[in-house]
Amino acid sequence: MQHTPWHILGAGSLGTLWACRLARQGLPVTLILRDTARLASYQAAGGLTLVEQGIGRHYAVPAENFASQTPIKRLLLACKAYDAEQVVKRLAPRLAEGAELILLQNGLGSQEAVAAAVPHARCIFASSTEGAFRSDDWQVTFAGHGFNWLGDPAKPAAPYWLNELADSGIPHQWTADILTRLWRKLALNCAINPLTVLHDCRNGELQQHPAQVATLCAELAELLEYCGQPQAAVDLHEEVLRVIQATAANFSSMHQDVARRQRTEISYLLGYACATAQRHRRSLPHLQQLHGQLVQHLQALGLPST
Ligand code: NAD
Ligand code: KPL
Secondary structure, rough: OOOOEEEEEOOOOOHHHHHHHHHHOOOOEEEEEOHHHHHHHHHHHOOEEEEEOOOEEEEEEEEOOOOOOOEEEEEEEOOOOHHHHHHHHHHHEEEEEEEEEOOOOOOHHHHHHHHHHHHEEEEEEEEEEEEEEEEOOOOOEEEEEOOOEEOOOOOOOOOOOOOHHOOOOOOOEOOOOHHHHHHHHHHHHHHHHHHHOOOOHHHHHHHHHHHHHHHHHHHHHHHHOOOOOOOHHOOEEEEEEHHHHHOOOOOOOHHHHHHHOOOHHHHHHHHEEEEOOOOOOOOOOOHHHHHHHHHHHHHHHHOOOO
């Protein structure tokens, strides 16, 4: 049987994790790299390396850059939320009739922007709790087993190719409630990540700031209720406390970005929450204050605050 080729934009942590698992199943995968220099560097490395349980395996996944004209039928968009819209606009002329995009971005906002940029394509939203990090150039370490929820708010029918994910060992489930999943994760990230940056601490140290966490959870739950996501609000505070405890020794992803002096996804997390509150003309004073403090903190460090 002929398989539809997978194109993967972004050979970073999640892009590499997906590319290696699909490729080792014998599925046709092509990476789209930023430019000629990155393509040359990749070709010199001879492929991707995925480290699992301390063992690195090499996958010679083919790659191209934006100069390629090959039509794209299925695209896994594995870049950061702030890069998604621009990248998709560049690739739009290559998207075949009926093309499908799988959007792996955390938070909310980038998915709508991408969908608006390519109205002729099907945009499948994903929410991932898998964990991976770049341990070297073209090398990624699979750090935390998790799960991927996929769904399409515009069309509830599951795509026919989900079995390719199952065969490749990519844990996933199709869900009609993908927006609820994304809102829930956004709320968890808003309750934890900015505080870890401002207190410069591991997740577990937030146990020393119970009132601050509780106030944020109450405002986030209120936001979820009035923006049509009451399910995402159920027991939010309890889950935040559970996650803080379960990940006590970890630094949040936003803390890691700041520690590496990298741009954060603030606009797609806390920024998106505050913008939604404003759109609904609601006041969420503690969330708004937290957003202001985080913006100031990032600016003081010379990092982008959007
Ligand atoms: P990453 O920074 O490791 O990888 C992104 C890749 O996209 C990079 O290789 C970058 O070079 C590439 N890219 C950006 N613009 C490009 C362009 N114009 N052309 C070609 N390549 C381009 O990011 P990541 O950690 O894989 O995260 C991707 C998304 O998944 C984020 O929204 C993140 O929050 C989310 N996420 C990540 C993890 C994780 O464990 N890493 C877990 C859950 C969710
Ligand atoms: O997803 C997370 C992150 O660090 O981005 C958790 C661990 C849930 C903390 O918000």
